[in-house]
Amino acid sequence: MYRDSNTRTLLKTVTWRITATATTTILVFLFTGAIDTAIQVGLLELLAKMLFYYLHERGWDKIKWGKEEVPAFVLWITGIPCSGKTTLATMIKEELSKEKLRVQHLDSHDVRPLFPETGFTREEVNNHIKRVGHLASMLEKNGIITIASFVSPYRESRTFVRKLCQNYVEVHLDTTAEVARRYDHNGFYKKVDEGIYKNVPGVDVEYEICENTEYTLDMTEKNLEEAKQEIMQVIKSRYIK
Incomplete structure (x- = not known):
């Protein structure tokens, strides 16, 4: 790269x-x-x-012999709120950056404010994830490894993103709202309890699991360091020889 x-x-x-x-x-x-x-x-x-x-x-x-090509790919990390997506994505980006690779992290906390009119109905969430998917696929086509960390609870939009990308790996951080609350340092679930936030996956909206998700990590039993190590092994076996 x-x-x-x-x-x-x-x-x-x-x-x-x-x-x-x-x-x-x-x-x-x-x-x-x-x-x-x-x-x-x-x-x-x-x-x-x-x-x-x-x-x-x-x-x-100008001679290609001896050069090791690392193909760009999209690593899509999904799961209910406060399941560790952003932190895990940041950890993986740091590891890949050590390999001198071009990496971009797309996170819901950074992207959603760009579309302030976007709500949380099923249709709005699906459209939002599709927009992010287009951006991720464009970065991939330009040789940039892209890590996306979004709740993205619906099969429809995740399947849409998968079809856009050439090299796509989906990781589901599987946990419960009870466990996620332990890692809620910003008072997200407090606002859920107060009725400020609605349509929350894992609480009052179902998180739809995809059968073709490449890797599902049980975050009720693993910590983020263990999750990072597992995902890095997958990335290295697939893309970094």
């Missing part, structure tokens, strides 16, 4: 040649005792080898 730009290659050429030429100049001086000769040889070598090194680097950059 990354390649050296011409400018980067040129900078590498210059810094390496300064180091190498200084070494050559010192060695010539030690053998001949003539500082003028040492400087002349050093300058000649500097110019000649900078040119050849630059051509060598650009030539290798």
Whole structure:
């Protein structure tokens, strides 16, 4: 997903040649005792080898042999509110970033405010997830690994997103509202109890499980670190060889 730009290659050429030429100049001086000769040889070598090194680097950059391609993919993390989706997605993004990969995290907390008129009826939620799915698929087509963390409770919209993406992995964080309440640090379920939030999956709306979900993690028994390790193993076995 990354390649050296011409400018980067040129900078590498210059810094390496300064180091190498200084070494050559010192060695010539030690053998001949003539500082003028040492400087002349050093300058000649500097110019000649900078040119050849630059051509060598650009030539290798055009050769595909030995390069390991990591295909872009969409990792869709779904589950009821406060099941750990955002935190888990952030952890996975950090792991993938260590591999020097281009990764984008799409999260409901960041995306939904862009569409403030969107409500929480079944139709509105489905349309919202479809919009996000289009964005995720576009990022994937442009070579960017995309991690999406959304409740996305309905089969219809998740199936729609799956069909849009070329490489799609769906992970369902399976838990109960009772367990999710333990990880609710923002008072979400308090507002549910007060009747402020309605149409909440796992409370007054069913979360629809898909039969073709790639991985279902039982979050009543696992912690987020264990979940991260499992998902990273899946990603590495599929995409990062």
